[in-house]
Amino acid sequence: MKQSARQRSGLWNRFVYSQKIAPYAFVLPFVISFLLFFAYPVFNTIMMSFQDVVPGETKFIGLDNYRKLFNPTFFKAIQNSAVYTFWTLLVLIPLPLVLAVWLNSKIMRWKNFFRSTLFIPALTSVVVAGTIFRLIFGELPGSLLNQIVGLVGFSPHRWLFEASTGMLALVMLAVWRWTGINILYFLSGLQNIPNELYESAEIDGASTFQRFWNITLPLLKPVTIYVLTISIYGGFAMFTESYMLWSGNKSPNNIGLTMVGYIYQQGLEQNKLGMGSAIGITLLGLTMILNLIQLKFFGLFRKED
Template identity: 35%
Template sequence: MVSANEKVVKKKRFLSEEKKDRISAYLYISPFFIIFAVIGLYPALYSMYLAFQKWNGLSPMEFVGLNNFKIVLMDPLFWKSLYNTIIIGLMGTAPQLVVGIILAFLLNLSFLRFRNFFRVTIFMPYITSMVAVALIFSVLFSNHESSLANYVLGVFGFDPVNWGASEWGTKIAISVMVFWRWVGYNTIIYLAGLQSISNDLYEAATIDGANKFQQLLYITMPMLKPFIILTVFFSTVGALQLFAEPTVFLGASAFTRDEAMTVVMYLYRDAFKLQSFGTASATAIILLFIIIIFSALNTFLTSGVGRKKGEAK
């Protein structure tokens, strides 16, 4: 028979300090995984299941196979929403990445006065309430001839634009809103990347005779590449999931007009306006693959930033 002392020794071996620390660590991080499983993983898996069902939220589900995907892909409004999403994404996202890098360089200049003030100011639009954003841009892009946007156009000799009703007027207004709201976010990320580059590299390059352009080309851009890839990835995903800006700008008519309807708005309309959760889930799956394709493509293109000619990949 096993003695009491041997049982105590076995219990101590089973609950060693290393295992206790490991259990404690898992308990500390478990809330994140529990919350993620409840509000992230489960809805995603359930949405995949709904993509193959016909369901209005009340009646029993009916398995329809790939019919929901067929309905979505044959709907001209879906392709219109995808076109709108890509166009607004390009107009609002691509400029903010370029301007963000330029602003980051300016805010990183050692002789610039009130740098902290400018850094806080450039980041303010990102944390501004969407209600405030809606009020600001409804005034800036008002259909009235005296609105600020139309006044600027008039200075350059252009006719006033009906921003809230015209095809391209709506797209431009929403793109400017996206640019204004997110350019500061990308600027701060680029600024953090610039400040992470050691001054010793620039001093060594100066001693070796490299000019400012060569330092930018062979030191700054290669060191900044991880931050560029990060912002391009986040901007691509954000642009393809555009929802808040067009909804806020167009107001109550957002889901009844197609000139600025995005894919996420199309998905939302199907689910909560038409109670067609099957086609909405199918749209979500299609959007997922579109995001993967565009993100992979943009990451591949930006991975060459700062790479020397002839350098091995």
């Protein structure tokens, strides 16, 4: 009996401490999580996009859901998401990059104070932030923005009832909330650049701009690509900000309707889960294509010399 117990203990130890099995044991939790919470939902959504799903009944209808996507509301949602993503990319990459360079500079004072201050908005609930911005951009004369424009002689404006000013409110909310996060990404990249490179360039007579252009930007390329990738995803996945600004998913003339908002409208509000699944798969394909294009454009798939 003792021998068999020892043998079992030895087999168990060899199994647990095996160098061949250990890597699989470590990645097993991720694989299980990926299969349960990503692969299965995506597969199930693809199947549902070809079905008419109503309570108690599921019917296969082929490509009908995808044919129904060609409507003005769907194209409006794509346009809004694309415009929002464009403006957030235009602001939320160069602005945090410049601020990160300043915060990483040796001559910058009170670095920790400014880092903390700029990061605080990221800790704020998007529901709270959206409510505050809805009050700032309110249509009443007493709203903050109308009071400001009133000081310079302009009449009160209905900011959230026009496409241009409504998009301005969404972009300003995104900039306020996510600038600190992107600064953190760029700061982590900047602090991994050896100071010797800047010192050598300074000895060779390179100006501040030349050091930034020829050293900082090239070495920050991986971080920039990462920020660009998650920003494209975040732009097309935006929903809560729009929902809070317009107190629901029904903005005037759909000026705040996004792709995710359209999924919510069709899948939950109108109980068309098949249609919502088709929109979700289309959104997934669109964001994947855009990210693959930008990754190819920035040379991530190209072998370095």
